[in-house]
Amino acid sequence: MKVHIKSAHLIDPLKQQDMVTDVLIVNGLIEKIGKKVTSDSSFEEIKLNNKILAPGFIDMHVHLREPGFEHKETIETGCAAAAAGGFTAVCCMPNTEPAIDDESVVRYVQERGKQVLGGIVDVYPVAAATKGRKGEELAPIAELAKAGAVALSDDGSPISNAEIMRRLFEYSSMYGLPVIQHAEEVTMTKGGLINEGFTSTRLGMPGIPPIAEEIMVNRDIIILRYVNSAKYHVAHVSTLGTLECIKRAKKEKLNLTCEVTPHHFTLTEEMLSTFDTNLKVNPPLRTVQDVTSIKEGLKDGTIDVIASDHAPHTIDEKEVEFSVAPFGMIGLETAVGLAITELVHKGYLTLSQLIEKFSTNPRRILSLPPILIEEGQKANFTIIDPDKEWIVDVEKFKSKSKNSPFQNHKLKGRAIGIINNGRMYLSIDET
């Protein structure tokens, strides 16, 4: 593999670089960076015309569904969706069957990641925090860490028991693994379908109160203050109240970070009037005030990461009564487009800040090696056209499932390719 990238607008938040340059890549390594580099005919030329070249993006919250739910997604189709969406790496959640609560499953998932699509997408498993994700006994954390798990989570289910959470913080801190919490006080959310408030009252739907999330995050922060060697990461923050308490805890210099999904900064609960089951997600879509506070939280740095919570479900599973449909929507192939449309073009984030939330920050949280854009280093890049206007068409998506409420949405900005592990993927209609 020999590539000559011409006229790239390189943005590297780590080195605070922002310049138009050429890059030569040979066998997966950066051979040369510079304005006037020359190459021979053995190089494939990619003319970027000032489009963005960024350190490779990682989506630290996806559900690849393998093993166990291959009818929804496989590691292969999930990685194809990641590549098409501009991600050179994904972290897959452990709510598989069997759960990723054993080193053999960690190894299986990693191995499959290396096998599919020539290994262009790095697959980093998040292991279960407790055995079988039941919240009762600690999973074999040392073994899971050794096998390559990058974080611990019972995602989908919260770690409800405070004693287990405390011990999990203590034990995981020995191995430096962050604990990712799906924050939900389940005694308050039983039967809940959508955010509790005016819309749930209007539609007669059982509500999920925002305080169910806030209580859990507050409790975890109290435990974290007590076990301050741990690393705590809040998944898919959805409310103003959660952000306020994360902001306060960050001022205390506690070791906590958080992520938000594109749907939680794009969509609001009013849209549920259609009873579209693709809008049924957990945590639920919240109010305009919550959406505004999330955008502000991204801007002021309270929110570290944008992650999709890519949750594939088949059409048959979703085309049912609202109360019966499973929670979740796919997101790998719309995340970057939504983030550029809603955050960059609307002035909440600069492109450099966007790259931090998709690359630099999640890699730091997960203790993955930073992507160094230097001669001699591995080439790990995401290519973006921030002004590309496109219309979402799920039929063109690589993901096996099509459960996106963004069908036919008009977006401005899109990832158009990735380079990683000596391979390159470019969206067909772009170069």
Next chain:
Amino acid sequence: MKLKSRHLLGLEGMTKEEIELILDTAKSFKEVLERPIKKVPPLQGKTIVNLFFESSTRTRISFELAERRLSADVVNFTVVGSSVAKGETLKDTARNIEAMKVDMVVIRHSSPGAPHFLSRVVKANVINAGDGAHEHPTQALLDMMTLREKFGRLENLHVCIVGDITHSRVARSNIYGLKTMGARVSVCGPKTLIPKDIEKFGVGVYYNLEEVIPQVDVLNVLRIQLERQKSGLFPSLREYHRYFGVTREKMQFATKPIVIMHPGPINRDVELSADLADGPHSVVLEQVTNGVAVRMAVLYLLGTTTIVENEVH
């Protein structure tokens, strides 16, 4: 004048003119019901299926009578519990029934939005006979018909809905319909059974019957489900009856004659005392009679409108 939609999914968003059209049509059908021969031909040759996924006696019988009196062919399909539990999806059930060339579907389902979902997957007219705690439009229409008969108007009537508002589709449809018709609406019940942000509908909220009774023209008393007590929403039926049950004792706070309504079935001496249920202020049986007339009106208005061919769903 016609209804704007091919379906009756709810009263939210329906205009005053549309509601008046239904109530006026119902009035003329009520006259039909007084005749010795109660059958008229407008839906002759039409097939209607009553798709009931929740147990219901009176609503189903009321719909069936309305359908038969309009000369429609009627099929009843009752499955208690979700269709998924039966191994077939709602979509498949509906499409199979439609393949048998059904013109209209009346659906009751425990999941809010089930009729809306159905209206997207079948070509037949869909009538909501109650979807979870969302809407029960024909109940609210028959309530409004009954009140219009009693008072001659709906404007500026003060109606208080009493009881478990959170879990009540009757309450929601009544709020939407009555507000559109210019009535004043309040709700009264224990705070645990009043849903969040209900005041944003422009309704008064009361937690004390003795406070609201002096102000109202109508009490619409809802059925209280025992299972709400088990899920911790109120302490006991005895306490509920004492503080939120409508009794002769509490009616002494009334400053004018108050009409008492109940969508049925009544838990006697729980939410409503037996003497009041059978007393002169109760219009419970008129409600039942009007139910048939209102359903005839809805079926007639939807069923006799020409269906546009090739309509995109």
